[in-house]
Amino acid sequence: MNSYHAVGVLLAGGASRRFGEPKALYKLNGKPFYQYSIEALKNTVEDIIIITQTQLIEPLRKQTPYEVLLDDEKYRGLGPLAGIYTAMKRVHSEWYILLPCDTPFIKEDVIKQLLSFIEKYPNKDAVIPIINGKNQPLIAGYHRRSLPTIEKHLSNNELKMGMLFEAVNTLFLDESQFDNLEAFHNINTKADMI
Template identity: 60%
Template sequence: MKTHHIVGVLLAGGASRRFGEHKALYELDGKPFIQYSIDALHENTEEIVIVSQPDLIQQIQQQTTYDVILDEEQFRGYGPLAGIYSAMKHVHSEWYMTLPCDTPYIHSEVLNQLRSYTERYPDKDAIIPKVSGRNQPLIAMYNRRCLPMIEKNLKENCLKIGMLFQAVETVFIEEYEWKHPEAFRNINEKDDLRFS
């Protein structure tokens, strides 16, 4: 099995209940949300895996040449932690750069900065940005060393990603270090787009 240094994990399996339709395929300025994430990841990773859900996977497959997978069956419906786990099981890499499909303001420069912290903190297992006083666990870096603990948490139904940070070596990158903190803004409701 080929081993990569950094693989992009695009999380596109959410229910999008508050948004009213699947966010991954919603278009902003003529481009689906998911494409903004793909474009940013493409510049900073060696391979991209898109983790989706059964009623969306076919539509996404028609829009991309990247692998589109479902969560591992035993953890299907367990949220983003299951998505990260499933990507780690699907493709072997030292680091995994995660990105959700609802951050259309993300861009390559932010992910390039995120990637640089793997060199500064090679012994850390998780590299988590902090923006607006909140952890950003879905725009982050996870080392393959996290896999056993992620699996343990999933089996024990500890699905909050924050629980993982207590069990692995984690570094939080404070907001003042980010050149473009506004790029972390995610879209939960269509009203959020009015302020773009």
């Protein structure tokens, strides 16, 4: 494994309004979306935790052996930052590797490449890919050191991930650092799968 402790955090709490039904449980080639993220993580991290919404907590608990939680009550419904905060409060680790539930093309190689930069730059607080000119904050790594800043941002209702990157020691990785750019393709509507 790694020379540091890393936990995978699967975010499966979005409302999926544009998609029309919960994306996490939607099946592609007979497998629910969230399962692709689990498979990308399971051989690369020490543990996996799933953060979801009320409607999905029971179905996910029935389908997976991993711990499934709602956002911490204090910040429930405040988006990805609340999910990261909840994972950091619940499971003690040095690093938290985030994945969303709507990237069914994600593969283990992307996680390994992300982890190789964490290994190389241990003093960074966040490791964020930039693909097609856009930050990918939900396919990224966050060090435990960023927890006080995350909590401060949540308390101040500063929920944009970009504000966090400005406040902590962030390493941005351009797309040349990754072999599989399709892995970053997220599905917002059913038309995105065509």
